[in-house]
Amino acid sequence: MSPTATSVDVKTLIINGENVSARADQTILDVARENGIFIPTLCHLDGLTDVGACRLCLVEIKGSPKLFPACVTKVEEGMEVDTNSERLVHHRRTILELLFAERNHVCAVCVANGNCELQAVAQTQGLTHVRLPYRVGRLEVDTSNERFVADHNRCILCSRCVRVCAEIEGAHVWDIMGRGINSQVLTDLHEPWGASSCTRCGKCIQVCPTGALFDKSKVGVSHPKHPEFLPYLNMMRDGQ
Amino acid sequence: MNLEELQQIAENSKQERAKADFEINVCMGTGCLSQHSDKIKDELAREASVSNKRIIVRRTGCMGLCASGPLVFMEPINVLYQHVTPERAKEVVKSVEGAPIPELLCDLREHFDDQVHVVLENSGRIDPEKIEDYIGRDGFVALLKALTEMTPITVIEEITRSGLKGRGGGGYPTGLKWGTVAKAVGDMKYVICNGDEGDPGAFMDRSVLESDPQRVIEGMTIAAYAVGASRGFVYVRAEYPLAVSRLSTALRDARRRGLLGNNICGTAFNFDIEIRLGAGAFVCGEETALIASIEGKRGTPKPRPPYPAVSGLWGKPTLINNVETFANVPPIIRNGGAWFANMGTEKSKGTKVFALTGKINHTGLVEVPMGMTLRQIIFGIGGGVPEGRRFKAVQTGGPSGGCIPEEHLDIPVSYESLIGVGSMMGSGGMIVMDDTSCMVNVAKFFVEFCMGESCGKCIPCRAGTAQMHQILAKICNGEGTYADLDVLVDLCSVIKETSLCGLGMTAPNPVLSTLRYFRNEYIEHIENKNCPAGVCACGSREIEGSVSGEVEVHA
Numbered sequence: 001m002s003p004t005a006t007s008v009d010v011k012t013l014i015i016n017g018e019n020v021s022a023r024a025d026q027t028i029l030d031v032a033r034e035n036g037i038f039i040p041t042l043c044h045l046d047g048l049t050d051v052g053a054c055r056l057c058l059v060e061i062k063g064s065p066k067l068f069p070a071c072v073t074k075v076e077e078g079m080e081v082d083t084n085s086e087r088l089v090h091h092r093r094t095i096l097e098l099l100f101a102e103r104n105h106v107c108a109v110c111v112a113n114g115n116c117e118l119q120a121v122a123q124t125q126g127l128t129h130v131r132l133p134y135r136v137g138r139l140e141v142d143t144s145n146e147r148f149v150a151d152h153n154r155c156i157l158c159s160r161c162v163r164v165c166a167e168i169e170g171a172h173v174w175d176i177m178g179r180g181i182n183s184q185v186l187t188d189l190h191e192p193w194g195a196s197s198c199t200r201c202g203k204c205i206q207v208c209p210t211g212a213l214f215d216k217s218k219v220g221v222s223h224p225k226h227p228e229f230l231p232y233l234n235m236m237r238d239g240q
Numbered sequence: 241m242n243l244e245e246l247q248q249i250a251e252n253s254k255q256e257r258a259k260a261d262f263e264i265n266v267c268m269g270t271g272c273l274s275q276h277s278d279k280i281k282d283e284l285a286r287e288a289s290v291s292n293k294r295i296i297v298r299r300t301g302c303m304g305l306c307a308s309g310p311l312v313f314m315e316p317i318n319v320l321y322q323h324v325t326p327e328r329a330k331e332v333v334k335s336v337e338g339a340p341i342p343e344l345l346c347d348l349r350e351h352f353d354d355q356v357h358v359v360l361e362n363s364g365r366i367d368p369e370k371i372e373d374y375i376g377r378d379g380f381v382a383l384l385k386a387l388t389e390m391t392p393i394t395v396i397e398e399i400t401r402s403g404l405k406g407r408g409g410g411g412y413p414t415g416l417k418w419g420t421v422a423k424a425v426g427d428m429k430y431v432i433c434n435g436d437e438g439d440p441g442a443f444m445d446r447s448v449l450e451s452d453p454q455r456v457i458e459g460m461t462i463a464a465y466a467v468g469a470s471r472g473f474v475y476v477r478a479e480y481p482l483a484v485s486r487l488s489t490a491l492r493d494a495r496r497r498g499l500l501g502n503n504i505c506g507t508a509f510n511f512d513i514e515i516r517l518g519a520g521a522f523v524c525g526e527e528t529a530l531i532a533s534i535e536g537k538r539g540t541p542k543p544r545p546p547y548p549a550v551s552g553l554w555g556k557p558t559l560i561n562n563v564e565t566f567a568n569v570p571p572i573i574r575n576g577g578a579w580f581a582n583m584g585t586e587k588s589k590g591t592k593v594f595a596l597t598g599k600i601n602h603t604g605l606v607e608v609p610m611g612m613t614l615r616q617i618i619f620g621i622g623g624g625v626p627e628g629r630r631f632k633a634v635q636t637g638g639p640s641g642g643c644i645p646e647e648h649l650d651i652p653v654s655y656e657s658l659i660g661v662g663s664m665m666g667s668g669g670m671i672v673m674d675d676t677s678c679m680v681n682v683a684k685f686f687v688e689f690c691m692g693e694s695c696g697k698c699i700p701c702r703a704g705t706a707q708m709h710q711i712l713a714k715i716c717n718g719e720g721t722y723a724d725l726d727v728l729v730d731l732c733s734v735i736k737e738t739s740l741c742g743l744g745m746t747a748p749n750p751v752l753s754t755l756r757y758f759r760n761e762y763i764e765h766i767e768n769k770n771c772p773a774g775v776c777a778c779g780s781r782e783i784e785g786s787v788s789g790e791v792e793v794h795a
Contacts, residue, residue: 052543053697055738067737072543094734098703131727132707181706183696
């Protein structure tokens with residue numbers, strides 16, 4: 001929004017009892033983060049379009065029995081938002097349990113240990129154990145790319161790699177195949193990553209929240225990810 | 241085409257019929273066709289041509305009573321024959337003016353007399369591949385009336401007055417939806433007909449498209465005029481080849497007659513319809529996933545808002561209604577909204593087509609006014625449960641609905657009342673179960689269906705349905721515990737409240753409703769490792785669903 005714009009539509013709302021103000025085009029998540037209110041997310045990433053898939057950012061809005069994903073719900077005047085009710089905490093924990101039980105998420109042997117968003121979110125939500133049986137699938141580990149590895153056992157299907165490749169890099173190498181519990185990310189039309197049309201830009205590595213996509217040179221050492229370049233890159237591209 | 245030309249076609253069609261003394265209608269819907277009713281028709285036509293009588297042998301769509309197919313209906317003697325075979329063609333032709341053949345006679349007053357046909361008024365009466373037949377039965381009169389006598393606003397008012405609600409399952413008021421799309425601003429608007437009927441045991445939309453495709457075209461065209469759209473799509477399952485072929489023929493004929501295309505009926509209104517085939521994904525019945533599929537993308541749902549009415553196909557305002565909803569439009573415009581609102585209950589107007597399947601005598605398609613009780617539908621029209629067995633439950637709304645036990649059979653069928661007993665209207669499938677069905681196993685079946693059909697985008701639906709299925713398989717195998725039951729109930733509430741689209745939100749319903757009415761069966765499986773219905777082999781099988789190979793089968 002340029003500073004010279006004449007009519008900036010401003011809304012005021014209440015999040016967790018706090019009065020906050022927002023631009024009309026902002027989402028609940030944007031405003032919450034601006035005001036230091038934490039809402040957990042996994043599929044959302046600043047600089048990519050939102051898909052509302054991980055369901056961790058669900059919030060309650062007074063007057064509706066439904067839950068709303070904060071990442072795609074626009075603010076409205078007088079809205080009263082609760083981001084931390086007992087129901088939400090319970091649902092978030094269960095969703096995390098479902099994620100941990102879905103594939104192989106053993107932190108101790110993972111390249112992303114200590115730098116993993118799934119691990120971090122689980123810690124913030126106080127997840128200490130999983131009630132559900134682990135599904136112990138054994139999925140492919142694609143090491144065909146000379147620089148990167150895709151370990152599908154650690155993928156949470158957040159689709160950040162798909163979006164960054166299509167929206168930022170413009171290559172659209174990644175996509176999702178299969179459906180339901182058999183969904184999997186794939187490169188091109190299920191070519192090995194090394195044989196695909198991948199440009200080796202490495203953006204997907206930086207945005208992957210877990211150890212599913214990682215750099216071969218980082219195995220055995222700390223592997224922090226740096227997705228923070230995205231909003232800056234978008235801003236520069238927009239010529240602002 | 242103007243009204244006079246339309247009347248001329250109707251007149252010609254009537255004269256054509258008047259030339260013959262007798263009419264023999266042969267059902268060539270998918271059900272009867274699978275029993276070679278095409279051969280029966282050929283035989284009948286051959287016999288008719290050598291009989292010295294003036295007989296029309298006509299191919300028609302579904303006559304409803306699929307269980308008794310192949311069906312042949314004779315006019316003017318008003319006789320319905322069941323289980324007809326090609327060998328009996330000669331006798332059948334002979335009986336057009338004599339006494340009916342007793343062993344073929346299908347005399348089911350209780351099945352037909354209580355039905356009210358609005359959507360199905362032409363089904364089994366016209367040749368679905370002859371537009372003249374449709375025009376001969378008041379076809380396209382409503383379209384001409386809308387285009388030449390009504391403004392888009394008055395069309396929407398008429399639909400609103402009728403109280404018509406979406407027949408795809410949600411029950412959203414149709415007039416309100418049309419009004420929203422009409423008000424939405426856009427240089428281009430679309431109308432989509434949702435024919436991605438995927439519920440197990442549901443075949444209403446298929447039957448309408450096979451039996452009376454012109455009606456859907458007319459309904460869509462009226463809708464397009466009302467909301468200001470110029471392009472339409474019918475999204476229909478590729479598994480319905482006959483419906484697709486008849487619809488293609490109907491579209492071509494309508495274009496030829498100037499009922500689709502530019503300057504429809506000589507007015508300034510332009511509209512055309514294309515067919516898009518679904519590739520077999522249940523989730524594509526969800527409107528945002530369906531739109532993604534038409535756009536050529538992966539069929540996954542998007543969070544709403546924005547609703548398709550504001551930002552739908554290619555980001556333009558889009559009206560999506562179900563096949564049956566559009567099929568209700570021509571009679572409403574023809575007879576007025578008040579006529580339609582006279583039928584049904586206070587909040588659910590008109591009639592509803594149901595597909596009766598499962599353990600029921602008269603399997604097939606029925607259309608009844610809203611407000612009829614489930615008991616009347618199942619035991620009256622449906623003829624009750626076969627082989628003298630005891631009725632146990634009826635599943636309405638497919639995998640998104642729930643089962644309704646005997647004690648609630650006297651509720652009048654409406655959108656509200658079915659939700660009240662923990663099920664839903666859905667698109668109209670009714671699966672009747674007798675005492676040979678295990679309700680835990682039934683819940684497992686529907687959860688397995690949802691698991692296989694989940695698109696995988698959101699976690700609760702993707703992983704949650706798989707976990708639910710695993711627990712249900714465990715209980716069925718006699719290995720479940722009370723702790724499993726607690727986790728199952730907890731998962732249900734999470735999946736219901738946190739899933740992205742309707743598929744996930746409603747996936748726990750079969751479990752919740754069976755737990756509500758048949759909790760004792762779950763307890764029996766857990767406590768005594770015993771399946772009361774004798775369906776589950778408790779304790780003698782491996783746990784299903786935990787290995788990915790098992791799941792693959794349903795993907």
